[in-house]
Amino acid sequence: MTITAAPDRPAPAERTATLKPVAFHHFGSRGRHYLFDIDRVIAHDSNPEEGALLALARDGGPLSRDGLLERFCQTDAAIAADHAAEMIDSLIERGLLVGPAEPIERAPIADASDYATFMVNVSQRCNLTCPYCYVNKGHFDYSEVPIPKMPMARAETIVDHIHANFPELRIYGYHFYGGEPLLNFKAIRRIVEQAEAKARATGTETDYHITTNGTLLTAEIADFMAEHRFTVYYSIDSDEQTHDELRKYINGNGSYADVERNLRLLVERPGVHLIGSSVVREANSLGEAIEKLAETGASQCKAERVRLTDDDPLALVDDAFGDYLDDIRDLADHYIDYIDRSEKPLDYRLTSKILQLLTHKRRDFFCPAGDRMFGVSSDGELYPCALHVGRPQSVLGDVENGPDPDKVAAFREKFSAAGQEVCRACWNRTLCGGGCSAMVDRFGHEKCDSLRAESEAAIIVYRHFARTNPVQLIALVSPKIAQWAGGELDDADSLTPREPAAELRSYV
Numbered sequence: 001m002t003i004t005a006a007p008d009r010p011a012p013a014e015r016t017a018t019l020k021p022v023a024f025h026h027f028g029s030r031g032r033h034y035l036f037d038i039d040r041v042i043a044h045d046s047n048p049e050e051g052a053l054l055a056l057a058r059d060g061g062p063l064s065r066d067g068l069l070e071r072f073c074q075t076d077a078a079i080a081a082d083h084a085a086e087m088i089d090s091l092i093e094r095g096l097l098v099g100p101a102e103p104i105e106r107a108p109i110a111d112a113s114d115y116a117t118f119m120v121n122v123s124q125r126c127n128l129t130c131p132y133c134y135v136n137k138g139h140f141d142y143s144e145v146p147i148p149k150m151p152m153a154r155a156e157t158i159v160d161h162i163h164a165n166f167p168e169l170r171i172y173g174y175h176f177y178g179g180e181p182l183l184n185f186k187a188i189r190r191i192v193e194q195a196e197a198k199a200r201a202t203g204t205e206t207d208y209h210i211t212t213n214g215t216l217l218t219a220e221i222a223d224f225m226a227e228h229r230f231t232v233y234y235s236i237d238s239d240e241q242t243h244d245e246l247r248k249y250i251n252g253n254g255s256y257a258d259v260e261r262n263l264r265l266l267v268e269r270p271g272v273h274l275i276g277s278s279v280v281r282e283a284n285s286l287g288e289a290i291e292k293l294a295e296t297g298a299s300q301c302k303a304e305r306v307r308l309t310d311d312d313p314l315a316l317v318d319d320a321f322g323d324y325l326d327d328i329r330d331l332a333d334h335y336i337d338y339i340d341r342s343e344k345p346l347d348y349r350l351t352s353k354i355l356q357l358l359t360h361k362r363r364d365f366f367c368p369a370g371d372r373m374f375g376v377s378s379d380g381e382l383y384p385c386a387l388h389v390g391r392p393q394s395v396l397g398d399v400e401n402g403p404d405p406d407k408v409a410a411f412r413e414k415f416s417a418a419g420q421e422v423c424r425a426c427w428n429r430t431l432c433g434g435g436c437s438a439m440v441d442r443f444g445h446e447k448c449d450s451l452r453a454e455s456e457a458a459i460i461v462y463r464h465f466a467r468t469n470p471v472q473l474i475a476l477v478s479p480k481i482a483q484w485a486g487g488e489l490d491d492a493d494s495l496t497p498r499e500p501a502a503e504l505r506s507y508v
Helices: 012-015 050-060 065-075 081-093 153-163 180-201 219-227 240-246 256-267 287-297 319-330 333-338 351-359 407-414 437-443 449-467 470-476 477-485 501-505
Strands: 022-030 032-037 042-045 113-121 170-176 205-212 230-235 273-279 302-303 373-376 381-383
Touching: 022 050, 022 449, 042 319, 042 449, 050 081, 050 170, 081 205, 153 170, 153 180, 153 381, 170 180, 180 205, 180 219, 219 437, 230 256, 240 256, 256 273, 273 381, 287 302, 287 319, 319 333, 319 449, 333 449, 333 470, 351 449, 373 501, 437 470, 449 470
Parallel strands: 113 170, 113 373, 170 205, 205 230, 230 273, 273 302
Antiparallel strands: 022 032, 032 042, 373 381
16 A cells, blocks of 8 residues: 655644545556546546545545544554554645635636637538448438538638638638548649638648548549648548448448558658548457557557447447447557657547646637637538538538627537536546537437546556656657657757647647
8 A cells, every 4th residue: 555655743723624625536447546636637646545535525524634534444444543644644735635725717618729620521422331420421410411512612712711700810720521522622622722822821821631531532632632731530440341341332342442552642642641540349449440540551540439329230338338448448558658669659539638637737628619620511601510510509600701609609618518517527527528519419428438438548647657757748749859858869950840730739
């Protein structure tokens, strides 16, 4: 049992004052125990007895320091009273049994930023028929079938409208989405041309992203993406048999061979940053998916289950869902292994949470949707992000006139952690921020266990390096800076090559 050295014995008045334990989460993993101070976003190494003491202070009615000691010794006679007193005094010294002197202010709905991403649906059709996809064969959540592609007339003007409605930005990110956006590459090319011209005229910057199934890539398109330093998000599900089982063309043929061949076009071009994604299901475990994505040349990846109803044959339920949660917790080993080598982990889902723990930054919203991120449908409607497209309750305005501030405020409040009753009672609220608004809107919070598993894994990684060398965590943002700080690089000159902007902004 690990016991932190006790401070000087408290004065009699302090020993009889009523304790005010902080909101906390205590858990164990692989023989270690961890204590998370929820509102201050501070993670501690711990032991089972500290968890029991905090729970007793929280649930046992108003207790003083001496009252807690007496009650604890009655419930656990195996712990000597002097050891129990040392643990209580250590918890008091760390602010865990006395609470903050001042009420903790609610985290802002969003931090001010000069960067925003616009997820532009240039195509609302797809050439694949993946059964788990939210696009729903082009219907999305529209009551009627929407227009299949963004008209060129809109592609010609969308950049001007975005600049007019968001003049405060310094960096404009364009993320081409769908459907399959390469079904309308002509519109993509025109929007990029307009964005480049606008950036030159206004002294602003741009960056570009695309989410694609990879089937329509050509050498010409790959050259274009390399020239404009695209971040490319692509999907491939494990091996050929597993992938082709679900990711089929409309004619029923599998797409694996085409995707694998086309990805080589991007791997060969250094200006492209590749981020792979994969759907985890019983035929494609999390570990297998990450391994396969690494083989395809991804610089980063994220493999996760798709949110489906439990009666869907592709849903992870019961033991399969439990195995998935175990795999998420095992990501701690993946992170520790990579960070120990001053390398950025392939999987990036824990990174922002680890950096939150490092900086003690509370999160009250899951992502920048509706504030620094907007979805633009093919007909020009504005949504919080592309995953909301087609939902009438999510329309925030249109690209010509910009978002309605009242609708934006209502959306952000509704899906903030503080705005959701179930989140206010959840220990993960300051690390999670309320969950993906699109998924919560569709499915509710019935499967938040995966988000809690991610946060526990992040705490494990953070504490591992807090015990050894916290500077190594810089590798999550820049491996080169971590190597330099650790003395592995002799000078800072090698830090100057610019990494893709999205690689850094995804953690902010």
